Amino acid sequence: xxxxxxxxxxxxxxxxxxxxxxxxxxxxxxxxxxxxxxxxxxxxxxxxxxxxxxxxxxxxxxxxxxxxxxxxxxxxxxxxxxxxxxxxxxxxxxxxxxxxxxxxxxxxxxxxxxxxxxxxxxxxxxxxxxxxxxxxxxxxxxxxxxxxxxxxxxxxxxxxxxxxxxxxxxxxxxxxxxxxxxxxxxxxxxxxxxxxxxxxxxxxxxxxxxxxxxxxxxxxxxxxxxxxxxxxxxxxxxxxxxxxxxxxxxxxxxxxxxxxxxxxxxxxxxxxxxxxxxxxxxxxxxxxxxxxxxxxxxxxxxxxxxxxxxxxxxxxxxxxxxxxxxxxxxxxxxxxxxxxxxxxxx
Numbered sequence: 567x568x569x570x571x572x573x574x575x576x577x578x579x580x581x582x583x584x585x586x587x588x589x590x591x592x593x594x595x596x597x598x599x600x601x602x603x604x605x606x607x608x609x610x611x612x613x614x615x616x617x618x619x620x621x622x623x624x625x626x627x628x629x630x631x632x633x634x635x636x637x638x639x640x641x642x643x644x645x646x647x648x649x650x651x652x653x654x655x656x657x658x659x660x661x662x663x664x665x666x667x668x669x670x671x672x673x674x675x676x677x678x679x680x681x682x683x684x685x686x687x688x689x690x691x692x693x694x695x696x697x698x699x700x701x702x703x704x705x706x707x708x709x710x711x712x713x714x715x716x717x718x719x720x721x722x723x724x725x726x727x728x729x730x731x732x733x734x735x736x737x738x739x740x741x742x743x744x745x746x747x748x749x750x751x752x753x754x755x756x757x758x759x760x761x762x763x764x765x766x767x768x769x770x771x772x773x774x775x776x777x778x779x780x781x782x783x784x785x786x787x788x789x790x791x792x793x794x795x796x797x798x799x800x801x802x803x804x805x806x807x808x809x810x811x812x813x814x815x816x817x818x819x820x821x822x823x824x825x826x827x828x829x830x831x832x833x834x835x836x837x838x839x840x841x842x843x844x845x846x847x848x849x850x851x852x853x854x855x856x857x858x859x860x861x862x863x864x865x866x867x868x869x870x871x872x873x874x875x876x877x878x879x880x881x882x883x884x885x886x887x888x889x890x891x892x893x894x895x896x897x898x899x900x901x902x903x904x905x906x907x908x909x910x911x912x
Contacts, residue, residue, distance in 0.1 A: 745782035764821025
């Protein structure tokens with residue numbers, strides 16, 4: 567998509583920095599996964615703080631930005647000068663709506679050659695190691711790569727451009743969406759869905775407008791995922807499950823989540839969009855992590871605890887309750903309330 571066609575697609579955009587830009591814009595990107603000739607969105611000061619550490623990389627890779635119009639107008643001159651090192655900048659009166667509008671053409675572009683009707687084995691476009699065992703009634707899309715000693719049970723669906731590493735086992739009725747990468751020695755149990763659309767919408771004029779997700783999922787080596795769990799695709803960069811992590815049955819992992827190594831996520835737990843869990847975090851059953859939260863290495867979240875949106879907990883924390891707080895503090899509070907209620911009964 568050219569800069570001209572970008573503005574034609576979203577007429578609310580205004581070119582803030584005059585620049586002739588003959589090159590094609592290839593994709594929308596998150597800040598931590600930028601490739602050359604892509605665009606990023608900067609909504610406010612919080613997003614700007616996250617972007618600034620990547621500015622030198624962005625200049626080198628010829629990355630453009632769509633910035634909130636009011637935020638850009640009120641930006642300090644020195645900060646604006648830094649941002650204007652980028653090859654092009656456009657402003658939007660509603661960044662969330664512009665992101666939603668522009669996600670569709672980039673999604674269509676990425677998915678235009680994804681054929682989900684014809685098995686890639688018929689088309690001769692798959693790579694399956696001869697040692698792998700593929701049961702009957704398995705669909706394998708085009709350009710899928712399956713390593714050595716992989717076992718895929720009946721009813722599994724592996725959609726195009728996915729990869730499965732050596733010695734991994736895919737149980738019956740697992741659905742793997744396009745652009746999913748699964749590492750070596752993994753086990754994905756029945757009914758689990760990997761790479762479905764993230765739950766992202768922009769509310770505008772009485773309608774929930776879909777944000778089109780195209781980031782895919784990366785599952786590293788030695789991961790096990792229980793039955794009937796879901797790992798959503800990232801918006802523009804992958805949702806990531808770190809090496810050696812264990813995920814129980816009926817768990818929801820939302821878009822853009824990043825799980826570190828060796829995490830343990832117990833049954834019916836939920837992790838909302840863009841949350842980051844460092845290595846060896848443990849979540850008890852029915853625990854929940856709010857969006858954009860950061861959970862430090864080795865933290866333990868008690869069963870049923872609810873971590874609020876954008877929370878930041880350091881390494882080694884022990885959390886409980888709702889809203890989640892230090893476990894000992896929460897237990898003291900519960901004990902106090904029980905003592906007071908017993909006194910009232912007397």
